[in-house]
Amino acid sequence: DQQVKQNSPSLSVQEGRISILNCDYTNSMFDYFLWYKKYPAEGPTFLISISSIKDKNEDGRFTVFLNKSAKHLSLHIVPSQPGDSAVYFCAASEDRGGSNYKLTFGKGTLLTVNP
Amino acid sequence: DAGITQSPRHKVTETGTPVTLRCHQTENHRYMYWYRQDPGHGLRLIHYSYGVKDTDKGEVSDGYSVSRSKTEDFLLTLESATSSQTSVYFCAIGQGLGYSYGYTFGSGTRLTVV
Numbered sequence: 504d505q506q507v508k509q510n511s512p513s514l515s516v517q518e519g520r521i522s523i524l525n526c527d528y529t530n531s532m533f534d535y536f537l538w539y540k541k542y543p544a545e546g547p548t549f550l551i552s553i554s555s556i557k558d559k560n561e562d563g564r565f566t567v568f569l570n571k572s573a574k575h576l577s578l579h580i581v582p583s584q585p586g587d588s589a590v591y592f593c594a595a596s597e598d599r600g601g602s603n604y605k606l607t608f609g610k611g612t613l614l615t616v617n618p
Numbered sequence: 619d620a621g622i623t624q625s626p627r628h629k630v631t632e633t634g635t636p637v638t639l640r641c642h643q644t645e646n647h648r649y650m651y652w653y654r655q656d657p658g659h660g661l662r663l664i665h666y667s668y669g670v671k672d673t674d675k676g677e678v679s680d681g682y683s684v685s686r687s688k689t690e691d692f693l694l695t696l697e698s699a700t701s702s703q704t705s706v707y708f709c710a711i712g713q714g715l716g717y718s719y720g721y722t723f724g725s726g727t728r729l730t731v732v
Contacts (some may be wrong), residue, residue, distance in 0.1 A: 537720050546708055546723030547661070590662060594720075604649045604712035610660035618702060
C-alpha cells in the first residue's frame with residue numbers, strides 16, 4: 504500500500520510561471536515532510552522540508568504548503584526556471600529524529616520547464 | 619559535502635552471480651540506507667543500518683543482504699543476481715540538514731543484470 508502518493512508523473516510549465524507539485528499521504532502518523540530534487544545520473548538532493556506543526560515553509564523560490572486535515576502537501580516554485588527541470592520526490596517520516604530516520608518516498612514527478 | 623561515495627558507479631553482471639555494492643562515508647554518521655530507484659516505483663528502501671552490525675530490512679529486501687562492520691562502510695550484496703535487480707541503487711546517510719534532518723544521497727550505482 505503506497506503511503507506517499509504523487510499522482511502526477513509529469514508536469515510541464517513555461518519559464519517564469521509557477522510550478523505546483525502535489526503529494527498526498529495516507530499515514531496519519533507522518534509528521535515531517537521533505538522534498539528532494541533529482542537530476543539524471545545524480546543522486547537526489549534535499550530541497551526543502553516542513554514539520555507538521557507548520558503549514559508553510561519558504562526558501563527562496565521554493566515554498567512547501569502542508570494541509571494536515573487533507574493529508575496533502577504541495578511544492579510551489581516561483582518563478583520556474585529551466586534549471587528546475589528534474590524529478591521531484593516527496594518524502595515523509597513519522598519521526599523528526601530520535602531513533603527513527605526512515606523516510607518513505609513517493610514515485611516522483613518529472614518537472615519540465617520550457618524556455 | 620557529506621562525503622558519501624558509492625562504488626562502482628556502473629556494473630554489468632550475469633544472472634546468478636553475486637554482486638557487492640559499496641557505500642563509504644567519511645563523517646561518522648550512524649544511520650545509513652540502501653534504496654533502489656525504478657521507473658514507476660520511485661525510491662524504495664532495501665535495507666538500512668543504525669550502527670555497526672545493526673541492520674534491518676526495508677520494503678524490498680528479498681534477494682539482498684547487507685553488512686556494516688565499520689561505521690564508514692555499508693555493503694549491499696545481491697546473493698544471486700536476477701534481471702529484476704537491474705536498477706539504480708542509491709546509498710544515503712541520515713543527518714541534520716540546517717534546522718531539519720533528512721538524507722544525503724550518494725551518486726548512485728547503475729547495475730545491469732544480463
